[in-house]
Amino acid sequence: MIARRVSALLVVLSFIHPVLSQAKVYRDIKVGDYGRNGAQFDISDCGGKTFLTFMKEKIYPAIETQFKNTTVGNHIDGVKRGQGVELRLSSDVTTYHVKFEPYWEDKAERSGRSFSAVGKNQREPDYVADASYKHYLSSLQEVYERNPEELPNFYRAILGVIATCDASGFSKLRTKTKEVAADFVAVYVAEQYRHLLGGKGKQLGRSHNWDDALLQVTLLASFHAGQAEDGQGMYYEGRYTSDVYNQLLYDSQKNKYCLYKQFNHPKRAQSDRRGFQFIDYWQFNKKCDRSGVNVTRSDFQKMGKAITDWMSRSQRDVTGSLGRDVRSSSNLYQGIGRFFISNSAPETFGERGDLLVDKIVGFLASVNDNAADISESLE
Structure with a gap:
């Protein structure tokens, strides 16, 4: 049974960008x-x-x-x-x-x-x-x-x-x-x-390869949906944490600045953090002029690997067969993305495709069931 995670509705600063940052x-x-x-x-x-x-x-x-x-x-x-x-x-x-x-x-x-x-x-x-x-x-x-x-x-x-x-x-x-x-x-x-x-x-x-980034991050939603209310976190700037910066901030002169992975930014120490939200897999670059989920690739892949490691130790019956199917055992999220989005992918999967979808959905459901324990192991 999928666990319910309750939190406040997302509130973030918006910024119009030519590629996929603002919606109407x-x-x-x-x-x-x-x-x-x-x-x-x-x-x-x-x-x-x-x-x-x-x-x-x-x-x-x-x-x-x-x-x-x-x-x-x-x-x-x-x-x-x-x-x-x-x-x-x-x-x-x-x-x-x-x-x-x-x-x-x-x-x-x-x-x-x-x-x-x-x-x-x-x-x-x-x-x-x-x-x-x-x-x-x-x-x-x-x-x-x-x-x-x-x-x-x-x-x-x-x-x-x-x-x-x-x-x-x-x-x-x-x-x-x-x-x-x-x-x-x-x-x-x-x-x-x-x-x-x-x-x-x-x-x-x-x-x-932004299609691959979109898919991998989307698959991580089942993990975050299952986290306990007092045990929520994600990989952010290379470490597992529950606190992040807003994607876009403004100084007293209304000049915008972005802090993701900007460890030496002079305004970093004086800027407030907030609790993470799923949208934090989407970030801006240093100049605040490009954005996307691919910006956080190193973080969402660390998240995927950490989940896969835990599942491989504790739920090997779930991960083993799927890992063989997507030809990846170290990070199933990355493996799934590469399996479907690759120049070596076959033109058709036939019935095998339906079976693979069933396995992936089963894996994600198991991750959801074990999300609290996985999160605790990362704290």
Whole structure:
């Protein structure tokens, strides 16, 4: 049974950044005609292959081609005009991908926005979100605090899409959780497009592996959902702690500064810390001009390794088989990410993909059950 973790709702300073830092949620958007103006896909067009294969064969080329068909205006205007790429996951879940630049454009990895939409009327959905890390991570925390029993089905839904392009799991989710799962897919498509830029769409590049970072951090939610209220913590700046700095701070002159891993910053000693939140896997760089979950890669991988180490000692029956499947035993979170997001990944998993999803969800449930003991071992 998934433990409930109760804490105050997340409050952080916001900062608009060109790539996935600030979100807007719309409730009155009329979506344009993608069949006429853009490119339209259904998840069934994938044919049961892996989502990475689907991206290479259909989604990436369409996003790249649609760039030349976009008009002036902001990103949400593109959705209203039916520009870019529409990906339907189910009868009530869709994602939209607008104004992404092709690989030959300067700073193409910083272009584009992805939107998630949930609602029976796909042309006037109840929920449209300009998906961002800040919005997604805080929304996922809200789900695991208020409805922790939803986590297994949440993981089945998103992993089903990644492994076999199976979005049937969305039908089992409550509306709020469905919105969060849709946000995940929207951001995942955006980040995988950027990862493919380095390989000109044919293969994953050697940099911008932000899709992998998004997946690994998302999988850690089951651990934090199971932590005891008085035993919460994460790896932050290389050590396990419950206290962190706000991502963005301002001095008396309203000049912004960022402290994550800035150990010699003159304002560090005089700045207050606060209790950690799931959103703290998203951070800014030293100049406060770039942000993302990949900034915390060394920390979330330490967290994943620490959990894997404990589980391997105490729950070997759970970790052993999964480790063999993803070809990793030292850090199952990293192994899962690399297994699905790799140039050596097969085009299709077939029934094996469904079995692997079951194993991963089972592992995450076991981590949740043992989260309090794992946390205590790290203090």
